[in-house]
Amino acid sequence: MARYNLVVVEKIHEADDTCSLRFELPAEVADDFAYSPGQFVHVRAVVDGAPVERSYSLSSAPQVDPHFQLTIKRVESGALSPFLVEQVQRGDRLEVSEPQGRFFDENAGPARHYLLFAAGSGISPLYSILKWLLGRERGDRVTLVYASRCESGIIFRAELDALAAAHGERLRLVHVLSRPAPGWTGESGRLVADAIERLLGPRDAGGLPEIAYLCGPEAFMASVAEALEQRGLAPRDIRRESFATAEAVSADALDDETTVRILPEGTAEDTPVAAAPQTELTVAIDGEEHSIVPQPGETILAALQRAEIDAPFSCQEGTCLSCMCRVEQGAVRMRRHELIGLTPEDLGEGIALACLSKAEGTRVRVSFEDV
Ligand SMILES: Cc1cc2nc3c(=O)[nH]c(=O)nc-3n(C[C@H](O)[C@H](O)[C@H](O)COP(=O)(O)OP(=O)(O)OC[C@H]3O[C@@H](n4cnc5c(N)ncnc54)[C@H](O)[C@@H]3O)c2cc1C
Ligand code: FES
Known part of the structure; x- marks a missing residue:
């Protein structure tokens, strides 16, 4: 994963405790920093003498915005966000990774109705997606429901508000406040199932197929997802971006009951994989090959991290899809996670998530190239 020291060329105050940072992209890094709507980067800085790294979504949109922008909300007593919001200034340099993640599916197929649900700083990737969708000339419609604490x-x-005014029927924007001040005439309260159904209105039988993108605290996304499933959306059409970094999954928790076996594309499902006391894992990444032996209790991602191999990751819980790899030899066992964004076709092509998978058998080869 390429990383560069990028110069902050503009800092914008956006709202309470929130700022955007715009970066200069020199011509020699432009290819590495080409991005898709809704992707994120890793930002590294030294704060009080200690290196710290966190992920931030791009709030700018490719092909729409001339700038490359992150939007950061200050988390009380956080290691990095207070430094970025309060101390970083125009002209400073920050180490930024190339964009990562597969939150958004650009969909070249028929038009859709996009249901975007954001809470707080979860607006960042959805603002990128929204601008990109409105920028392409198609029959898509978008509803953005955006929950904030106060105005x-x-x-x-x-x-x-300007986008909603400019795009008429194509964009419906609903602000919802959890703690509105007296005089607020818009929506307020918690986004529970009844409120979501009322806001969205009944599904139009002949209307556009709906797909939802959610970003905000876990409890917010869980209740929105539940309401959308009740509305009839399939779980694979409810995509989430989690800002929380979970405790890494232990491979000990990956037993037969809770996992699926993933084999190289074209391999028969019932191909036996002999149990082995130790597995030799070969990993192709960034044009190099590494050979490692995972320890008991290690996922593929954990084994790579122990060996100091720079594999892409973020959430470590199967939601961001940063750690996707392709099984090319042997087998891996991946936690059966009903909400992950991998499709049955992905699994059939041997695609696995390194943070939820352990290598199985004597020899396993996975590749992070062109996944
Ligand atoms: C894929 C991805 C994309 C992200 N995009 C953005 C973005 O666009 N904008 C943005 O502001 N943040 C974003 N985040 C969150 C960001 O990476 C940091 O987690 C956040 O800025 C807090 O980091 P910190 O070092 O300041 O706090 P930490 O030192 O990590 O945490 C301090 C305390 O705050 C709690 N905490 C951590 N994060 C949050 C949170 N979001 N809300 C409430 N409490 C929290 C922690 O549990 C801990 O107790 C994203 C995270 C991921 C995984
Ligand atoms: S690190 Fe997010 S899915 Fe694996």
């Missing part, structure tokens, strides 16, 4: 906490408020 002064609404990030990109003026820009969102």
Whole structure:
């Protein structure tokens, strides 16, 4: 994963405790920093003498915005976000990785109705996706439901209101406040199933197929997802971006009951894989090959991290899809996670998530190239 020291060329105050940082992209890094809507980068800095790294979504949109922008909300007593929001200034340099993640599916197929649900700083990737969708000339429609605590906490408020005014029927924007001040005439309260159904209205039988993108705290995404499933959306059409970094999954938890076996594309499902006391794992990544032996209790990602091999990852819980790899030899066991964004076709092509998988058998080869 390429990383560069990028210069901050603009800092914008967006809302309570939130700023955007725009970076200069020198011509020699432009290819590495080409990105898709809704992707994120890793930002590294030294704060109080200690290196710290966190992920931030791009709030700018490719082919729409001339700038490369992150939007950061300050987390109380956080290691990095207070430094970025309060101390970083125009002209400073930050180490930024090339964009990662597969949250958004650009869909070249028929038009859709996109249901975007954001809470707080979860607006960042959805703002990128929204601008990109509105920028392409197709029959897509978008509904953005954006939950904030209070009016002064609404990030990109003026820009969102201007987009809604400019795009008429194509964009419906609903602000929802959890703690509105007296005088607020818009929506308020928690986004529970009844409220979501009322906001969205009945599904139009002959209307566009719906797909939902969610980003915000886990409890917010769980209740929105539940309401959308009740509305009839299939789980694979409810995509989430989690800002939380979970405790790494232990491979000990990956037993036969809770896992699926993933084999190289074209391999018969019942191909036997002999149990082996130790597995030799070969990994192709960034044009190099590494051979390692995972220890008991290690996922593939954990084994790579122990060997200091720079594999892409973020959430470590199967939601961001950063750690996708392709099984090319042998087999891996991956935790059966009903909510992950991998399709049955992906599994059939040997695609696995390194953070949820352990290598199985004597020899396993996985590749992070062109996945
Ligand atoms: C894929 C991805 C994309 C992300 N995109 C963005 C983005 O666009 N904008 C953005 O502001 N953040 C984003 N985040 C979150 C970001 O990476 C950091 O987790 C966040 O800035 C807090 O980091 P910190 O070092 O300041 O706090 P930490 O030192 O990591 O945490 C301090 C305390 O705050 C709690 N905490 C951590 N994160 C949050 C949170 N989000 N809300 C409430 N409490 C929290 C922790 O549990 C801990 O107790 C993203 C995360 C991921 C995984
Ligand atoms: S690190 Fe996010 S899916 Fe594996």
